[in-house]
Amino acid sequence: MKAWLARLPLRWLLAAFLAGLALPLSFAPFGLFPLAIVSLALLFWLWQTMPARHVFLAGYLFGVGYFGLGVSWVAVSMYRFGGMSVSLSLLSTVLFVLVLAAFPAFTGWLYRRYFSMLPSRFQLLLVLPALWGLLEWSRGWVLTGFPWLALGYSQTDSPLAGVAPVLGVYGIGWLITLSAGLLVLAWQMPRRRWLPLLPLLGIWLLGAGLLQVEWSAPAGKALRASLVQGNVPQNLKWLPEQRQPTIDLYTRLSRQHWADSDIVIWPETALPAYYHQAERFLQGLAAEAAEHGSNLMLGLPVRPESMPETYYNSVVAVGDPPQIYRKHHLVPFGEYIPLKWLLGSLLDILQVPMADFSRGAATQPPLNVAGQKIAVSICYEDAFGEEVIRALPEATVLVNVSNDAWFGDSLAPHQH
Incomplete structure (x- = not known):
């Protein structure tokens, strides 16, 4: 040696x-x-x-x-x-x-x-x-x-x-x-x-x-969008007693923008609840937005009631029926454990306290919201630029929602 x-x-x-x-x-x-x-x-x-x-x-x-x-x-x-x-x-x-x-x-x-x-x-x-x-x-x-x-x-x-x-x-x-x-x-x-x-x-x-070249130009009617950020600390967000204050916060912030926005967008996992748990509230809020000519789109986890062990990091355009985008590219060690099939029982021995999100389809249609076809990506997915642009030219708007609070005051939010 x-x-x-x-x-x-x-x-x-x-x-x-x-x-x-x-x-x-x-x-x-x-x-x-x-x-x-x-x-x-x-x-x-x-x-x-x-x-x-x-x-x-x-x-x-x-x-x-x-x-x-x-x-x-x-x-x-x-x-x-x-x-x-x-x-x-x-x-x-x-x-x-x-x-x-x-x-x-x-x-x-x-x-x-x-x-x-x-x-x-x-x-x-x-x-x-x-x-x-x-x-x-x-x-x-x-x-x-x-x-x-x-x-x-x-x-x-x-x-x-x-x-x-x-x-x-x-x-x-x-x-x-x-x-x-x-x-x-x-x-x-x-x-x-x-x-x-x-x-x-x-x-x-x-x-x-x-750098001096203008590579794109506005086309069609302008879209008025409001981005609502509740900025709820990640260590508090999922506490049961924090759920209602979070809902109240986003409701209050959104109501300020119904009249001057075609669409109001909340960030990734904005609500600490599954969609089916908050559906009645969200449908009511979307109806309120519609009265002012606005729409609501937000990030939150979706768990199909028929598959309780399956859940997706998703974006929902609230409406009747709701339109859902399910995240395809998941963050290693954040949303899934890489090589889980290889590590197998080692994860059980080490008592790894993480469950995997399920992966959405590689190709998903744009969401029809506010007269636009919106291609959605969630957080880390915007690193896969060649996949984001596959939605073009069908999509008229690209939207990425993120929640960088998962990474604290590290390099990740800045790199993102």
Whole structure:
């Protein structure tokens, strides 16, 4: 063991870990977007120069730093609001991070295993951007997918945000990796650094220019919408004695907007009750809204009376009949336990106090509300942009409802 450790390039591995640790700082709430390029440039340089047998480990440590800091909020949601013990929530988060870290690790391994014989400029400008994009895209669908912290989201406040309407989040990620490759290439060409720096500058000027383009224009009659946020603390929300005060709060806030709104929207899980428990009250409230020409749409769990063990995180457009959207993409460790079939009896032994939400259909029709066809997504689902836009062009309005209180004062609400 000591001999194996002695052979490890510890300084290089530490540099890979620190580069990964720096990458989440390019995302909200920190917003240090140039760090995305710098951290990847350091990783690419390490992968190029270190012994091939250590590349996988370097990529893995980079991933541990990247996701260890970036998704640390998973432990917060499980411990503070999921009922797990500190040790179990930390263990679950560590396992989750170790799985996610495999994606950059395999990116490095594939690169050195199959493409390291190519000229350096091809490695940096073609191979590494393509492999990173491929593995990041695969992270968005493997085991139902976890596209959180996709590289492109680090640039929401940078000039590259201008490219988003054209190339999307993965296209921005590709430009970041291309920029990182150009930066390394400039380092490797001390006498002609201007050659790679010119296209690097061009990428960012292009993004800045595209920021000035108006990509959409209003069409049809304006929709007057009011978003009502009761802001009930999560640790109080589900207490039995808090149910009626919550209902009264949302009722009072909504009544202020019946007259000036075509639709009033409450957030995800606005009411601490199943829909069938609150249906009579909600139907009465919707009838009151209709008298003023308004409509009510809200998030709350739905449990079919015929299937008492099945329940969905849902959005309901209250009416006769009600229209229901059931969440399809559930949050790992928040709404379901990943690999539950594999963990099996271990969950019982550890007494994991979580039950899974059921998954809604992958394709669901828009909700017809206020003369609009509304495509709904709930919270974390807006990370799956390619699925959200499937509702277009049939849908005329996109609505996402969220409840970030589940994650406390962690990084998650800012990243979201």
